[in-house]
Amino acid sequence: GAVVSQHPSWVICKSGTSVKIECRSLDFQATTMFWYRQFPKQSLMLMATSNEGSKATYEQGVEKDKFLINHASLTLSTLTVTSAHPEDSSFYICSASGLALGDNEQFFGPGTRLTVL
Amino acid sequence: DAKTTQPTSMDCAEGRAANLPCNHSTISGNEYVYWYRQIHSQGPQYIIHGLKNNETNEMASLIITEDRKSSTLILPHATLRDTAVYYCIVSRRNEKLTFGTGTRLTIIP
Numbered sequence: 001g002a003v004v005s006q007h008p009s010w011v012i013c014k015s016g017t018s019v020k021i022e023c024r025s026l027d028f029q030a031t032t033m034f035w036y037r038q039f040p041k042q043s044l045m046l047m048a049t050s051n052e053g054s055k056a057t058y059e060q061g062v063e064k065d066k067f068l069i070n071h072a073s074l075t076l077s078t079l080t081v082t083s084a085h086p087e088d089s090s091f092y093i094c095s096a097s098g099l100a101l102g103d104n105e106q107f108f109g110p111g112t113r114l115t116v117l
Numbered sequence: 118d119a120k121t122t123q124p125t126s127m128d129c130a131e132g133r134a135a136n137l138p139c140n141h142s143t144i145s146g147n148e149y150v151y152w153y154r155q156i157h158s159q160g161p162q163y164i165i166h167g168l169k170n171n172e173t174n175e176m177a178s179l180i181i182t183e184d185r186k187s188s189t190l191i192l193p194h195a196t197l198r199d200t201a202v203y204y205c206i207v208s209r210r211n212e213k214l215t216f217g218t219g220t221r222l223t224i225i226p
Contacts, residue, residue, distance in 0.1 A: 004160075006160075032211070034213060034214075036216075043204075043216045043217060043218050043219065044155075044161065044216040045216075046213055046214070046215065046216075049213055091158070093160045093161070095160075095161075095214075097211070105151075105163055105166065106163070106214060107163060108153075108160035108161045108162070108163075109160050110159055110160045111158070111159065111160045113158075
């Protein structure tokens with residue numbers, strides 16, 4: 001299957017700082033990328049959907065000014081958690097899909113574990 | 118998107134076939150059935166998907182009933198590495214995936 005990477009794999013930051021997470025599709029062009037977060041013992045919750053070159057579409061309850069998403073190229077999307085607080089500590093996972101992949105198979109990155117102190 | 122119902126947990130003996138059921142009685146004609154799994158602290162892994170016909174790949178087989186209201190994921194020879202949470206998701210092409218609580222499959226040595 002297609003490969004999606006994320007960087008960093010884990011990050012610890014102080015409250016009030018901003019953190020950027022990168023998501024890359026390594027061997028295909030991702031026309032659409034999705035960002036999820038997962039709290040302990042819970043399922044994945046979709047945060048936003050981004051299409052290359054356009055603004056992200058956020059799910060209800062997700063603050064777009066706090067979680068900035070940029071999808072400037074067909075292989076890279078970034079999620080910036082601005083002014084992070086302890087309640088933002090979570091496992092952030094991206095996925096990507098592309099027209100070449102057929103029936104909308106989404107391939108997921110390995111996730112980024114964010115801990116805010 | 119149609120909702121899916123899966124058992125909370127299942128056990129399977131190593132080397133046996135693991136059969137994971139999923140009900141999706143409100144599925145629409147243009148919605149696919151997708152299966153993903155998530156091993157602890159990793160991103161979900163795509164397993165298989167189908168629309169109407171049964172599908173098989175190197176990982177698993179997907180059996181979809183004729184009325185499409187339910188499906189079964191079959192791991193033919195389960196290994197300890199198949200221990201994971203398995204998600205059955207129904208979605209239209211090019212639309213977002215909504216994850217439920219999935220089935221926690223434990224392979225017993």
